[in-house]
Structures are given as C-alpha cells and as structure tokens.
Amino acid sequence: MTKLKFLNQPPRFLFFTGKGGVGKTSLACATAITLADADQRVLLVSTDPASNVGQVFGITIGNQVTAITSVPHLAALEIDPQAAAQAYRDRIVGPVRGVLPDTVVKGIEEQLSGACTTEIAAFDEFTALLTDSVLTADYDHIIFDTAPTGHTIRLLQLPGAWSDFLAEGKGDASCLGPLAGLEKQRAQYKAAVDALADSQRTRLVLVARAQQATLREVARTHEELAAIGLTKQFLVINGLFPQAETAQDPLATAIFQREQNALAAIPEALSQLPCDHIVLKPFNLVGLTALRKLLVDDLPVDGENKSNHHAIQFPSLSSLTDEIAKDGCGLIMLMGKGGVGKTTLAAAIAVNLAHRGLPVHLTTSDPAAHLSETLSGTMDNLLVDRIDPHVETERYRQHVLETKGSHLDAQGRALLEEDLRSPCTEEIAVFQAFSRIIREAGKKFVVMDTAPTGHTLLLLDATGAYHREVIKQMDPSIVHYSTPMMQLQNPKQTKILLVTLAETTPVLEAANLQADLRRAGIEPWAWIINNSVAARTVHSPLLCQRASNELADIKTVSTIHAKRYAVVPLLQEEPIGVHRLLNLLRSSQ
Amino acid sequence: MTTIQVFDPASCCSSGVCGSDVDQELVGFSADVDWVKQRDVAIERFNLAQQPMAFADNSTVKAFLERSGAEALPLILVDGEVALAGRYPQRSELARWAGIPLQEEVEESSCCGGCC
Numbered sequence: 117m118t119k120l121k122f123l124n125q126p127p128r129f130l131f132f133t134g135k136g137g138v139g140k141t142s143l144a145c146a147t148a149i150t151l152a153d154a155d156q157r158v159l160l161v162s163t164d165p166a167s168n169v170g171q172v173f174g175i176t177i178g179n180q181v182t183a184i185t186s187v188p189h190l191a192a193l194e195i196d197p198q199a200a201a202q203a204y205r206d207r208i209v210g211p212v213r214g215v216l217p218d219t220v221v222k223g224i225e226e227q228l229s230g231a232c233t234t235e236i237a238a239f240d241e242f243t244a245l246l247t248d249s250v251l252t253a254d255y256d257h258i259i260f261d262t263a264p265t266g267h268t269i270r271l272l273q274l275p276g277a278w279s280d281f282l283a284e285g286k287g288d289a290s291c292l293g294p295l296a297g298l299e300k301q302r303a304q305y306k307a308a309v310d311a312l313a314d315s316q317r318t319r320l321v322l323v324a325r326a327q328q329a330t331l332r333e334v335a336r337t338h339e340e341l342a343a344i345g346l347t348k349q350f351l352v353i354n355g356l357f358p359q360a361e362t363a364q365d366p367l368a369t370a371i372f373q374r375e376q377n378a379l380a381a382i383p384e385a386l387s388q389l390p391c392d393h394i395v396l397k398p399f400n401l402v403g404l405t406a407l408r409k410l411l412v413d414d415l416p417v418d419g420e421n422k423s424n425h426h427a428i429q430f431p432s433l434s435s436l437t438d439e440i441a442k443d444g445c446g447l448i449m450l451m452g453k454g455g456v457g458k459t460t461l462a463a464a465i466a467v468n469l470a471h472r473g474l475p476v477h478l479t480t481s482d483p484a485a486h487l488s489e490t491l492s493g494t495m496d497n498l499l500v501d502r503i504d505p506h507v508e509t510e511r512y513r514q515h516v517l518e519t520k521g522s523h524l525d526a527q528g529r530a531l532l533e534e535d536l537r538s539p540c541t542e543e544i545a546v547f548q549a550f551s552r553i554i555r556e557a558g559k560k561f562v563v564m565d566t567a568p569t570g571h572t573l574l575l576l577d578a579t580g581a582y583h584r585e586v587i588k589q590m591d592p593s594i595v596h597y598s599t600p601m602m603q604l605q606n607p608k609q610t611k612i613l614l615v616t617l618a619e620t621t622p623v624l625e626a627a628n629l630q631a632d633l634r635r636a637g638i639e640p641w642a643w644i645i646n647n648s649v650a651a652r653t654v655h656s657p658l659l660c661q662r663a664s665n666e667l668a669d670i671k672t673v674s675t676i677h678a679k680r681y682a683v684v685p686l687l688q689e690e691p692i693g694v695h696r697l698l699n700l701l702r703s704s705q
Numbered sequence: 706m707t708t709i710q711v712f713d714p715a716s717c718c719s720s721g722v723c724g725s726d727v728d729q730e731l732v733g734f735s736a737d738v739d740w741v742k743q744r745d746v747a748i749e750r751f752n753l754a755q756q757p758m759a760f761a762d763n764s765t766v767k768a769f770l771e772r773s774g775a776e777a778l779p780l781i782l783v784d785g786e787v788a789l790a791g792r793y794p795q796r797s798e799l800a801r802w803a804g805i806p807l808q809e810e811v812e813e814s815s816c817c818g819g820c821c
Contacts, residue, residue: 208754208755208757209757211757211758211761212757212758212760212761215761215767216757216760216761216767216770216771217770217771217774219774219775220753220757220760220770220774221757223715223753223775224715224753224754224757227715227754228754
C-alpha cells in the first residue's frame with residue numbers, strides 16, 4: 117500500500133513525537149487514514165491543542181471515542197492535557213477553596229501548574245489506552261500524535277517514586293507528586309510503561325524537519341527513549357523542500373541547499389534509524405483528500421498555484437530596536453521554544469545597540485557556540501559570553517546531590533537524581549547562572565536569548581518573598597530589597613520579547629508562554645515573528661503558498677496576542693558575523 | 706503516647722529542586738523523622754500541595770495559616786498543640802517531645818549547612 121518504512125507492518129501502538137510544528141498531527145492523521153483504508157480498525161488519539169482533528173474530519177470529537185463516519189474503520193479521541201491538569205488541580209484544591217486563605221490556595225495551585233503536572237496528567241489519560249481494556253479491544257492499531265517524555269517514563273519506572281505515596285496515599289513526592297492525586301493503581305501504570313517499552317507492541321516515529329537544531333533535538337529524544345527500552349524507532353523527515361522548486365528562485369535554492377546540508381550532517385545516532393523523507397506538499401493539510409495525498413510521493417506541482425508573491429511590509433525589528441535603544445539601558449530577554457531563532461535575534465539586537473554606541477552585554481545559551489565565538493571581541497561596546505546549559509545543569513545537579521543527597525538511601529537518591537533531570541531543573545540552573553549578570557542591567561543593556569517561565573519565577577519567588585520578610589524583621593530600615601522577580605515585572609527595567617514562527621502550533625506555544633508569564637505578573641513587551649516568507653518576494657509556487665499561509669498566523673499575533681510586534685524575513689544566508697546581523701534588522705524588505 | 710504532626714509547606718518535589726531552594730535542614734529533618742519512627746513514635750507529615758485537606762480540617766493549623774500565611778510553615782503540633790513554627794525541629798527536640806532518650810552514639814543531624 118505504501119513504501120514508507122514506518123508504515124511497514126506497524127505494531128499495535130504507534131507514537132509520533134517531535135517538537136511543535138513539525139507535522140506530528142498531520143502524519144498521525146494520514147497514517148490513521150492509510151491503515152483504515154487498508155481495512156485495519158484504527159483509533160487515533162490526539163493531544164495536540166492546535167490539532168483540530170475534528171475539523172479535519174468535519175466532526176466534533178472531544179474527550180470520547182468518536183467514529184469518523186467519512187473513513188470506515190476509523191475512530192478518534194482528543195485529549196486536552198491542559199484540561200486534564202486542570203481537572204487534577206480542581207480535585208486537590210477544590211475542597212479547600214474558600215476554607216483556607218486565598219493566598220494559600222493560590223500557592224498550592226502554582227505548585228501544581230508546572231509542566232510536570234501537565235505531563236503526568238496527560239500520561240494518566242493515556243494509561244487506559246495502553247493497557248488492554250474494553251476501551252481499545254475493538255482496534256487493531258492505536259495511533260498517538262505525541263509521546264511521553266523520557267523523564268516521565270523513568271519516574272514511573274523508579275520503585276522509589278512509588279514506595280510511599282501511592283501505597284499509603286501520602287509521603288514525600290517528587291515530580292511524580294501529581295500522581296498522588298490520580299486514582300489509578302500502580303499496576304496499571306506499570307502495565308502502560310511495559311507496553312511502551314515492548315517493541316512487539318510499540319513503534320515510535322520521530323518526526324523532524326531538515327534543520328540542524330531540530331535534528332540535534334530529535335537525536336537527544338532518540339537516545340533518551342532508547343535508553344529506557346523504546347528501541348523500535350523510526351525517523352521521518354517531514355516537509356522536505358523539493359529540488360524541482362528551486363529554478364529561478366534564489367531563496368528556494370538556499371532553503372533546498374540548507375536542508376540538504378542538514379541531512380548530510382545528520383547526527384550519527386539518527387543515521388542508523390530506518391528513515392523516510394516526506395516532501396513538502398503544495399496544499400494545506402486539511403481535509404481527507406489532502407491527508408490521503410500526504411504519504412504519496414512524486415506529486416506533480418499543482419499548476420493552479422501562484423508563482424508570484426510580493427514582499428509585504430510588516431513592522432520591522434529595526435523599529436523595535438529603536439524603541440529599546442531610547443531607554444539607554446535595561447534587560448532584554450528573548451523567549452520562545454527551541455529552534456525559532458532566539459539566539460540569532462538576540463545577537464542581532466545586541467549588535468545593533470552596540471553599533472549605536474550603547475554598552476551591551478550579550479549572554480547566550482547557544483548550544484553550538486558558533487555565534488558567541490564569531491562575535492567575541494569583534495565590536496566596541498559589545499561584551500559576549502556564553503552559558504552552557506549542560507554545564508550549568510550538571511554543576512547544579514552535583515551541588516544538590518552533594519549537599520542534599522548525602523543522607524538519602526539508594527531509592528531516595530535515585531528519585532532525587534530523576535527530579536534533577538526534569539526540564540524545570542535545567543531552567544532553574546540556567547536562570548541562576550543568568551541572574552548573576554542581570555544586575556548589570558541598571559547601567560547598560562543586557563541581552564539574553566532565554567528567559568525563565570512564569571511558573572519557575574513564581575516558585576523561585578516563594579523563597580524571595582520569604583527572604584524579604586526575614587530581612588525586614590532583622591532590619592526594618594531595609595525597604596529597597598528587590599528580587600529578580602521584581603526586576604522582571606518592571607517594564608522600565610525588563611523587556612521580554614516572545615519569538616515565534618508564522619505557523620499555527622508555534623504561535624499557540626508562544627501564546628501559552630505569554631499566559632504563563634502573565635500569571636507571574638509579567639507582560640511581554642513585544643512579539644517577533646521570525647523566518648517569515650510573507651515578508652519576502654518569492655516566485656517558487658511552494659513558497660508563495662507558504663507566504664499566503666503565514667498571513668492568518670501573523671494576523672492572529674498582531675491582533676490578538678501582541679502589544680507590538682515585528683516580522684523578520686527568512687534569510688538566504690545564515691546571519692553569522694556582525695555585518696550580516698546588522699543587515700538582519702534592516703532587511704525587512 | 707505522644708503524637709507529632711508536621712505540616713510542611715507546599716512543594717511539588719520533596720527535594721525542592723523544581724522550585725525554591727529547599728534548605729539542607731529539610732533533608733536532615735527527613736532523616737530525623739525516620740529516626741523517631743524507628744523508635745515507634747507516632748509522627749506524621751502533611752504536604753500543603755498534596756494534602757491541603759489535612760490543613761483545612763485541623764482548626765489549629767487553619768487558624769495558623771489565616772494568621773501567618775503559608776510562608777510561616779512548617780508547623781509542628783505535639784498532641785494537637787503548637788510546639789514549633791517557622792523551622793524544623795532538631796532531633797533533640799523530637800526526642801524530648803516524644804519522651805525518648807537521645808542516644809549519643811547516633812549520628813547528630815547536621816543542620817546549619819550555611820543556610821541558617
């Protein structure tokens with residue numbers, strides 16, 4: 117039926133995993149349709165808040181198994197991880213709301229608002245589907261458009277994590293704490309984890325784009341999940357730019373070449389995996405007809421497509437930087453999901469400010485270190501340094517293990533070590549390293565390519581508030597004590613720029629980050645939409661298509677989410693070096 | 706027989722690594738709790754983030770939270786009466802409340818790792 121490797125003799129469970137915007141949900145939908153068309157009985161499970169699986173099939177689905185009448189043998193189910201986490205919070209907090217003081221209740225809710233809670237709550241919803249229950253008995257295949265992280269699975273595998281609170285309903289909790297309030301039995305979670313790690317039953321499909329950063333990230337996911345037993349892995353490179361499109365369009369040629377270079381330099385860990393390439397399609401992946409065509413290769417380019425798009429004038433990063441420069445000093449933090457170009461944009465802003473004669477300290481967590489190396493010492497007024505997230509996290513881990521782990525028994529220590537592998541830990545470690553530099557922002561510009569989430573700030577500030585009280589008690593004359601949180605909340609001192617791409621899922625992810633910051637009393641100052649094709653003049657039909665797709669997303673950002681925004685066009689050349697970075701701001705054509 | 710109840714502040718991780726930097730004190734205290742448990746003392750811990758009902762159901766604890774806020778935790782009750790607030794007890798204090806001897810040969814809890 118198809119020559120795609122990941123579709124060859126698929127086992128019962130298929131998981132698609134990858135970062136937001138790579139096309140997991142489209143692939144999961146197309147796979148489900150393909151298998152159902154081959155007379156397999158299929159259940160499609162979506163956890164993508166932007167998925168619109170229902171819209172794709174023209175029906176309302178929601179949190180219950182619903183038959184897709186337009187595709188025989190296919191049913192679908194939508195899980196909303198945020199709603200699952202909220203339901204969990206309500207179960208814990210509901211009974212004490214109005215009973216305990218409001219501030220106390222708010223504090224409890226914040227503890228339960230982290231990424232871990234959402235992860236675990238979503239996994240809880242999966243559990244029944246992975247263990248053979250009445251719910252899934254009727255299906256040959258169950259297809260998920262997401263997969264649990266290594267951190268979640270490892271926690272569930274640790275005996276220490278379970279010993280106290282699930283057996284007795286209390287005791288000390290870890291990142292697994294949320295499970296304490298979930299009803300299922302340990303045996304059921306164990307069965308779910310076993311099903312995941314069983315290569316006879318489970319296949320993991322890693323979805324990536326042909327971009328260096330994305331491939332690096334996927335390689336990490338691969339190694340992490342393989343280490344805990346999910347060895348049956350396939351790789352899909354989605355949305356590859358076809359060579360046929362490169363004629364007479366220099367940007368198209370550059371994109372094609374960049375992708376081919378990324379593929380040639382694919383991380384070794386991935387090069388061993390069975391791999392499929394899926395070519396970028398000249399149509400939107402909405403509707404049955406379009407999805408049926410996604411997994412079919414060698415489609416002729418549709419003659420109806422436009423082959424001319426003129427660059428649209430959007431607000432430029434250069435005018436945002438003008439406004440930033442007026443203040444003379446301050447903390448500028450760029451925030452966004454991996455791969456949206458935070459480091460490059462931070463460097464561009466820093467170089468531009470320094471070019472104006474303003475003193476700038478640029479601090480990046482750039483994993484490749486190229487950028488910081490090429491910029492160091494090249495410009496007056498510009499100081500560049502780099503914080504290596506892995507080094508900082510490791511230092512923090514060692515510190516905690518040596519100071520706090522020394523008294524623990526083997527199980528307790530294993531649990532503490534796993535807590536220290538949580539995404540929160542890296543965020544805290546990096547933020548602590550950054551916060552040493554934050555203080556300089558009173559005298560000059562400090563530009564950073566990362567920012568802590570609102571959740572982390574609220575948790576960190578819990579001690580901040582406490583220490584503030586202590587200091588006040590010790591010496592009432594100290595009234596100007598300020599925490600990093602207070603500095604970040606003050607728009608005079610700090611500007612947070614949210615970076616995203618003009619695509620549905622990345623915009624939604626950025627909006628979630630914004631909501632999280634607002635919970636901590638921080639209002640992002642502006643949004644930057646990076647790598648926009650709509651801001652360029654293009655001729656390739658595929659790029660024209662992409663340009664017109666971007667318009668709706670840019671409109672959403674400018675009218676709903678952002679106080680002010682800028683659009684940075686997709687560049688032909690990687691903006692490395694002072695000269696190209698300066699041009700990046702100007703080149704809003 | 707004496708009952709000791711410990712009402713801990715909210716934390717999503719017992720180690721505190723996901724959030725605010727929990728004191729070394731807490732780790733030492735956990736060891737002390739095990740120590741008194743082994744001597745058959747009734748000691749219970751409640752975490753505000755996971756068992757808020759235990760806080761709401763106890764009028765002493767509830768009044769304490771209303772007066773002083775969650776920042777003032779931990780709160781330690783001995784037989785229902787407030788014995789200590791704002792810090793964790795030393796092993797010697799636990800032993801005194803429970804009426805058990807503090808054996809000298811047992812390793813002392815190591816508080817004050819620079820945090821106090």
